[in-house]
Amino acid sequence: MTQPAGRRTGRARPTLADVAREAGVSTALVSIVMRGVPGASDATRARVQAVADGMGYVRDERARKLRQSNSRLIGVTFDLQAAFHGDLVEHLYGAAGARGFDLAISAVAPTRGEDVAIQALLRERCEVAVLLGSALDDAVLASTAQRVPLLLVARRSEVDGVSSVHSDDAGGVGLAVDHLVSLGHRRLVHVDGADAPGADDRRRGFALAVERHGLTSQAQIVPGGPTEHDGSRAAEALLDAPVRPTAVVAFNDRCAAGVLDLLVRRQVDVPGDVSVVGYDDSRLAVGPHAQMSTISQNAAEMAEAAID
């Protein structure tokens, strides 16, 4: 209760007009000062700033965005359950902020469909909607794209007027290989994704990377798939082989979990004897705890570039 004014706690937050009255200037001038744009002398700038701070002024983002012709707002839908969406959102915050954009995030969950999430963004009048891993079909995508420019991340689409950004599958797996080689691994195995989306790129990325390190003769690609079961089956085959690898790059996290599970059950020391690396669009998961996220940054940059 150190508040000088007799205002109720949290009620009636001060406005530009309040600050202007207190400082004895016009609201326009306060606006100029708060935005840091030219048009005020250093002296008054300091004085107004002090008054504003003293009153605890916080600008009303709604009123500001309402007045501005362009809202400089980017809408993002993401899946609350998908761990790697978290990485993407985080880097989008950074990338958007650096360019003077705000981010409005709207979550998708079992009880909250993508349509609801997108509708909420439309009401916020964002200039573009970034959909992470959207599951909408092409028709819905097309009709939505008529209302707001759309950008798909982690999914390909050929719909007219919809841009899309997919992670650099080949490059990402390459980074995983680089990482393992830098840790001293030489006998690498890739458990591939069979005919799952992106499997070809990741297989190719693995092959290129081991070749780059001159390890092709010691490397191996075994058939796998996108599920835990596929991973287990592949790991079983690996254990029967005459010479065991020291590191496994799995198609994705679920596949990696399957590999991991079987190795542990067979008394293999992970990561002592064998390292297991999963790769899932934006996140490299090394073991159950250590994680490196590199690709998401890439995706966020691509997203921002696409927005410009």
Next chain:
Amino acid sequence: MTQPAGRRTGRARPTLADVAREAGVSTALVSIVMRGVPGASDATRARVQAVADGMGYVRDERARKLRQSNSRLIGVTFDLQAAFHGDLVEHLYGAAGARGFDLAISAVAPTRGEDVAIQALLRERCEVAVLLGSALDDAVLASTAQRVPLLLVARRSEVDGVSSVHSDDAGGVGLAVDHLVSLGHRRLVHVDGADAPGADDRRRGFALAVERHGLTSQAQIVPGGPTEHDGSRAAEALLDAPVRPTAVVAFNDRCAAGVLDLLVRRQVDVPGDVSVVGYDDSRLAVGPHAQMSTISQNAAEMAEAAID
């Protein structure tokens, strides 16, 4: 390009005034129709609605909230990396929506501090800020609470003016026990959390629940802790016992992971021979994949109740 008007794609979305002109009525009447409040005849209501739909009208949430005295907006900060925050946010969406509130969510991440997230919410003029698992110290909490009513979830606080909601530890563990008993389990063990926060409540909840089911004589509480290591150690002791339990309720997910890991290494079939249940604030994780979330719902309801 089936748009009748010559409008550019996505540009200049129609406003109330546009709809009003098209329908030959006042903006106020359109507003009445769009909000579904009384004050219009059924005939014009239908006509205006049709015009609005035809033009693809979407209300501007900013302008609406600016005009309204109370914004009916709830701000939420959550950790992008914390899986169970996802559950909480999802249920908050539901609970808030049911009460006519909107949710503005603002993420916390390694590169985006809680202060930044809260500041963003303040700029949106939300009526209350719900902080999930806040790590702010009491001083910051207190000063923030002067600007907006605060509600802490999954953390206790004695700061003046800050409400807090913590999950019902005792009841949650009770639900876990109920679940296991309903699956046919009779020999239950609780690996407790030693002196970790909430450990007492969970231990008590376990004891009460097994007593309720008349299974006290077959139940057992063994010393554990909040980490994987604690879980492993406790599991080791369990395996040496003369009669093994069929289900383990661990203090939290990490502890459960430790239990699980050791059991698997010792060739115990999970969940065939033994079921392992972790409990972490809002989420019950049964095995590595199956999950039931029940407590988060509880927390969301408590949050909403507190808001009223």
Next chain:
DNA sequence: TCTCTCGACTAGAACGTTCTAGATCGACGA
């Protein structure tokens, strides 16, 4: 017939900001 009420509708003022178009003033060159 005169007033009253009631339902359907509207004019115009908010909300808090930014933007456009000046106003004011001291300095400076001619």
Next chain:
DNA sequence: TCGTCGATCTAGAACGTTCTAGTCGAGAGA
């Protein structure tokens, strides 16, 4: 002395909505 210029500041109109205070008829009661 006069105009001009730049720096500093201000008045007032937007932005798209909701809210307040009506207006306008039509039917009811006296």
